[in-house]
Amino acid sequence: DQQVKQNSPSLSVQEGRISILNCDYTNSMFDYFLWYKKYPAEGPTFLISISSIKDKNEDGRFTVFLNKSAKHLSLHIVPSQPGDSAVYFCAASARYGGSQGNLIFGKGTKLSVKP
Amino acid sequence: DADVTQTPRNRITKTGKRIMLECSQTKGHDRMYWYRQDPGLGLRLIYYSFDVKDINKGEISDGYSVSRQAQAKFSLSLESAIPNQTALYFCATSDRTSGSLDEQFFGPGTRLTVL
Numbered sequence: 001d002q003q004v005k006q007n008s009p010s011l012s013v014q015e016g017r018i019s020i021l022n023c024d025y026t027n028s029m030f031d032y033f034l035w036y037k038k039y040p041a042e043g044p045t046f047l048i049s050i051s052s053i054k055d056k057n058e059d060g061r062f063t064v065f066l067n068k069s070a071k072h073l074s075l076h077i078v079p080s081q082p083g084d085s086a087v088y089f090c091a092a093s094a095r096y097g098g099s100q101g102n103l104i105f106g107k108g109t110k111l112s113v114k115p
Numbered sequence: 116d117a118d119v120t121q122t123p124r125n126r127i128t129k130t131g132k133r134i135m136l137e138c139s140q141t142k143g144h145d146r147m148y149w150y151r152q153d154p155g156l157g158l159r160l161i162y163y164s165f166d167v168k169d170i171n172k173g174e175i176s177d178g179y180s181v182s183r184q185a186q187a188k189f190s191l192s193l194e195s196a197i198p199n200q201t202a203l204y205f206c207a208t209s210d211r212t213s214g215s216l217d218e219q220f221f222g223p224g225t226r227l228t229v230l
Contacts, residue, residue, distance in 0.1 A: 009155070034218065043119070043205050043221030044158070089157060101209075102148075102173070103219060107157040 003027045004092050006106035013113050019077040021109050023090030026071065030092040034103065035064060035075050038087045047088070048075070080113045087111070118142045119222035121206050127228045134193040136225050138206030147189040148207040148219065149173075149181060151200075158205065164189055165211070196229045203227075 005024045013019045023033075031052040036044035050057040050064045050073065057064050063076045077084055090106040119140045128134055138147065149161040150173075160173030162181040170181060178200060180192045193200055203226050207219040 006157075036221075041223070043207075043223050045221070046218050049218065102160060102163060105150075105158040107155060 001026070002106075003030075004090055004104050004106040006088075006090055006109050008109050009107070010110045010112070013080045013111065015082055015113055015115050016079045019075075019080045019084065019111055019113065021075040021077075021088050021090075021111065023073045023075075023106055024071055025073075025092050027092070027094060027104075028071070029094035030104075031095055032093045032101075033064070033066060033073050034091045034093075035062075036089040036091060036105075038089065038108070044089060077111075080111075082113045082115050085111055085113045119206060119208055119220055121204075121222040121225050123225060124223065125226045127230065128196055129230050130197055132196050132229075134196050134227065136191045136204055136206075136227070138189045138191070138222055140187050140206075140208045140220075140222075142208055142210070142220060143186075144208035144210045144220070145186065146209040146211060147183065148209075149179075149189065149191045150205045150207065151175070151202040152205065152224075153202050161191065161204075193227075193229075196227075198229045201227060201229045 034049040035047040037047045038044040048062050050066050066073045087108045087110045089108045091103040093101050095101050122137045148163045150158045164170050164183045167183050182190050203224050205224050206222040209219045
């Protein structure tokens with residue numbers, strides 16, 4: 001059963017508007033969450049992360065929000081740019097839950113930002 | 116120069132052949148990982164190694180083996196390749212001593228096709 005779910009395989013947004021990518025998880029032991037970005041023919045690259053002790057983390061145009069009670073996190077990109085077009089993976093880890101900090105990935109959401 | 120390199124970048128082989136995918140890193144990280152990515156399935160962990168003497172199975176290790184020849188090198192072998200092992204394979208590294216324990220750095224990937 002999937003522990004990290006990204007239910008939207010794709011998202012299309014106009015340049016300059018907000019992109020919101022969603023991620024749900026089922027394992028309450030997860031205490032650290034990451035977003036990775038992947039361009040075609042390249043490996044995933046780390047984008048932003050959040051610890052379970054926080055509910056928001058911001059880095060420039062990228063903000064991640066965590067709602068622990070709902071087991072839900074989201075990535076906001078404002079304003080969206082055409083160069084943001086990529087596949088975004090949500091990942092989670094349980095540092096103290098026996099998985100030794102290994103990452104569990106969602107299936108990814110393909111974001112397309114239209115000029 | 117890339118910090119995490121993978122060779123080959125592309126490989127086409129036939130069913131039953133033995134294949135080795137290699138990964139090298141110059142980041143000085145102690146932890147290394149092998150993932151596969153299939154369309155619509157995200158990244159799934161095959162094997163991971165926390166140091167040269169510590170090798171662990173991941174979610175989908177059947178049909179694969181690994182070797183950690185040195186801290187900087189981690190190879191993945193398919194002893195007898197089968198068509199459903201056709202996928203994109205990624206190597207990744209992380210640093211136990213880093214403040215961002217869970218952040219992993221990925222190589223560019225190897226596209227493997229088994230005919």
